[in-house]
């Protein structure tokens with residue numbers, strides 16, 4: 001008998017000829033494997049015996065997955081065993097999901113623990129539930145046919161541009177595996193809390209979103225704005241981006257280097273525009289690009305919205321008080337798209353590059369940058385538009401006057 005043995009069986013969803021969900025450039029079978037391998041390593045580090053049913057991109061039927069698990073259960077009678085199936089979702093949603101058996105029990109407890117960790121570490125909305133088929137039995141094959149407590153985890157929705165932000169890099173997928181491992185460790189009672197400082201969850205400087213006016217910029221040097229690869233309100237997202245670019249650093253809003261990927265360490269905060277004492281109106285705006293999705297919101301002239309070289313395909317604007325109406329045209333539209341107000345909608349279609357922007361509020365000035373690097377003159381309200389017909393733009397600045 002194996003009374004003291006704790007076993008985690010990891011089912012890595014999809015694989016081989018079955019890609020699973022696909023969205024925003026992420027293929028589920030790949031994200032599942034990266035997440036699962038990190039989960040395996042972290043769980044093993046806690047002393048849990050781990051079995052994983054694939055460690056490569058191979059096709060595997062549901063029957064084989066169930067047999068793999070049930071064979072292990074037969075081999076280790078008396079052991080405490082949990083089956084966790086790793087997936088990423090698609091089809092409309094913005095959350096993590098954990099699905100357990102209609103018989104609940106320990107599977108439900110594990111599902112709650114996993115959803116709670118994904119919520120507290122990643123800010124994910126969560127949904128824990130069971131699903132019955134028309135025969136009133138468990139709907140999902142691996143839950144219905146495995147002999148142990150079983151949970152299916154859907155980490156995030158790959159086809160949701162917001163939700164995908166937590167899993168669109170290998171580092172994030174690995175971090176998510178560590179977060180799930182933290183829940184598993186609690187489930188088996190081998191850890192009582194998650195350590196964000198390198199033991200359980202590794203590359204993880206902070207999980208709390210920064211105040212909205214804090215922005216982490218990925219640049220070679222603080223003063224070298226042209227080298228910027230992106231600006232993020234969440235530090236770990238900036239660090240993940242920075243890791244892709246050797247010779248770059250992450251700077252906070254004060255120009256302090258908070259992470260280095262080999263960039264020059266000397267940082268001299270550039271002088272930032274000081275808001276006039278009399279400022280009454282703050283304008284917040286963000287843009288969408290094919291490469292980045294929706295970029296973090298920026299306020300007034302603390303930054304520009306956009307990433308140099310990435311064409312803007314959508315725009316959203318709101319004010320600290322009052323309404324702002326605005327409209328854009330794209331390279332392929334016939335004139336302007338309909339005017340939108342505040343965050344009731346976005347301007348643009350997210351598929352075609354914006355060439356002209358007009359803001360119908362005479363308390364605002366704005367300018368855009370052509371993708372070739374040239375900032376066009378400031379425009380006030382609807383006296384003119386910003387842009388050049390037929391030319392893509394990659395950055396916009398808006399301020400109140």
Ligand SMILES: [Zn+2]
Pocket residue numbers: 013014020021028087088089
């Ligand atoms: Zn799946």
